[in-house]
Amino acid sequence: xxxxxxxxxxxxxxxxxxxxxxxxxxxxxxxxxxxxxxxxxxxxxxxxxxxxxxxxxxxxxxxxxxxxxxxxxxxxxxxxxxxxxxxxxxxxxxxxxxxxxxxxxxxxxxxxxxxxxxxxxxxxxxxxxxxxxxxxxxxxxxxxxxxxxxxxxxxxxxxxxxxxxxxxxxxxxxxxxxxxxxxxxxxxxxxxxxxxxxxxxxxxxxxxxxxxxxxxxxxxxxxxxxxxxxxxxxxxxxxxxxxxxxxxxxxxxxxxxxx
Numbered sequence: 001x002x003x004x005x006x007x008x009x010x011x012x013x014x015x016x017x018x019x020x021x022x023x024x025x026x027x028x029x030x031x032x033x034x035x036x037x038x039x040x041x042x043x044x045x046x047x048x049x050x051x052x053x054x055x056x057x058x059x060x061x062x063x064x065x066x067x068x069x070x071x072x073x074x075x076x077x078x079x080x081x082x083x084x085x086x087x088x089x090x091x092x093x094x095x096x097x098x099x100x101x102x103x104x105x106x107x108x109x110x111x112x113x114x115x116x117x118x119x120x121x122x123x124x125x126x127x128x129x130x131x132x133x134x135x136x137x138x139x140x141x142x143x144x145x146x147x148x149x150x151x152x153x154x155x156x157x158x159x160x161x162x163x164x165x166x167x168x169x170x171x172x173x174x175x176x177x178x179x180x181x182x183x184x185x186x187x188x189x190x191x192x193x194x195x196x197x198x199x200x201x202x203x204x205x206x207x208x209x210x211x212x213x214x215x216x217x218x219x220x221x222x223x224x225x226x227x228x229x230x231x232x233x234x235x236x237x238x239x240x241x242x243x244x245x246x247x248x249x250x251x252x253x254x255x256x257x258x259x
Contacts, residue, residue: 007102010233016098017241020074022249040256042152044162046072047083047169048179048194051152051259053144056185063234064183064192066242069253071095072179073246084177084198089223099242100233101192105135106225111197111215121211123220124180124197125150131193131224145182145193148259153180153211155259162255167210169253175199175218176210189228196223 008016042051045068052061075081075091082088086108093106111123118126129146156163170178181194200219243250 007230008098008100013098013100013233014238014241016095017070017238017245020070020078020095020245022070022073022246023077024247024249040258042155042259043254043256044156044166044169045069046076046253047166047177048072048181049149049152049156049166050181050183051148053148053182053184056183056190059234059236059239060185060190060229060231061183062239063229063242064190065254066239066246066250067096067099067101068179068181069246069249070242071099073249073253083172084175084196084200084221086221086223089196092223093225096227101227101229104226104228105131106223108221108223111220111222118215119211120176120197120199120213120215120220121153123215124178124195124222125153127195127197127222127224128180128182128193131195131226135226141184141186141191145184148182148184149180149193151259152182155257157211159255159257162257165253165255170210176213178210185231188232189230190234192227192229194223194225194227198222 042049043065045065048068050064050068052064071092074095075088076083079091081091089108093103097103125146128149132142132145156166166178170176175198177196177198179194179196181192183190183192185191198221200221
C-alpha cells in the first residue's frame with residue numbers, strides 16, 4: 001500500500017527535531033561527539049546498514065546518519081512500537097518526513113516465498129533492485145545503488161566492532177529485523193533507497209550471522225521506500241540540534257567503516 005506525504009517547513013522541522021529527545025544511556029554522559037570524520041562510506045546505525053556514494057558531503061552523511069538514528073530510536077525507545085511491524089514502519093516514515101525527507105514511494109508488505117537457499121541478505125538486496133526498477137529510473141544509480149548496499153554488507157562482515165553492533169541490534173525474539181540503505185546525491189537532492197526486512201516465527205534464536213539464514217524458512221515482511229532530501233535543509237545548526245536530541249545514544253548506536 002502506497003503512502004503519500006508532504007514536506008514540512010523549516011520552522012516546524014526544527015521544532016520536531018528538538019521534540020525527538022532520546023532517553024539517555026545509563027551512567028555518566030560523555031561529551032557530544034563532533035562526528036566530523038566522514039571519509040568512511042558505510043555505517044551501522046542502530047540495526048541499519050547505510051552506504052554512501054561518492055559525492056555526498058560530510059554534513060549530508062551526518063544528517064543521514066542522525067535522521068535515521070533519531071527516527072528509528074524514537075519509534076522504538078520513546079513510542080515503544082514493536083519493531084518489524086507495519087505500525088513501526090509507518091511511524092518511522094512519519095518521523096523521517098518531519099526531519100525533512102519526502103518519500104517518493106513507500107510501502108510495507110509480506111515478502112513472497114523465495115526459492116530454498118536464498119539468504120536474508122540476498123532477499124533484501126533483491127528487494128532494493130526491484131524497488132529501483134519499479135521507479136523507472138535511468139542512469140548509473142540503478143545499478144550503482146544495489147551494488148553499494150551489497151558491498152557494504154560484505155565489508156561489514158570484516159569489521160568486528162561494527163558487525164557486533166549490527167548483530168546485537170538486528171536480533172529480536174524469534175526473528176531478526178534490520179534495514180539496508182544506499183544513499184547518493186543528484187541534482188541538489190539526497191536520495192536514500194531504504195529496505196527494512198523483518199522475520200517472524202523463527203522457532204529458535206536467530207543464529208550468527210542473521211544475514212545468512214535461508215529466507216524461505218520463515219515468514220518475512222519488508223518496508224520499501226525511496227526518500228529524497230533537499231540539501232538546503234542541511235546546515236550546522238540543524239546538525240547540532242540533531243546531536244543534542246540524540247545525546248549519548250550517538251556513541252552507542254553508530255559505527256562507521258569503509259567499503
